[in-house]
Amino acid sequence: MGARTIKPWDQRLDETAFLxxxxxxxxxxxVPFTGVVKLRSLFVxxxxxxxxxxxxxxxxxxxxxxxxxxxxx
Structure with a gap:
C-alpha cells in the first residue's frame, strides 16, 4: 500500500493514491534504495x-x- 504513495515529483499533487x-x-x-543515496528532502x-x-x-x-x-x- 505504501509503495504506490511514493511518487515522482511531477505526480506529487495526485491525490488518487494516499496512505x-x-x-x-x-x-x-x-523505502529501500538500490544504491547509496543522500536524502536531502522529504515532501509530505x-x-x-x-x-x-x-x-x-x-x-x-x-x-x-x-x-x-x-x-x-
Missing amino acids: ETDADDQTIIR KAGPQDHTPDAIYLFPNVENLDFADAEAA
Whole structure:
C-alpha cells in the first residue's frame, strides 16, 4: 500500500493514491534504495489540520525497524 504513495515529483499533487491508517496513529514506511543515496528532502502532503502528523522521524540504514525500536531511539 505504501509503495504506490511514493511518487515522482511531477505526480506529487495526485491525490488518487494516499496512505491512511485506520487502526493506529502510527505507521512505518520503509523505502529501500538500490544504491547509496543522500536524502536531502522529504515532501509530505498531509490532509486537513487535524489529520496531519505531529512528528516524522527518519531512520537511515536501519534494515529491520519496528515500533519498539523506533520508540527506543
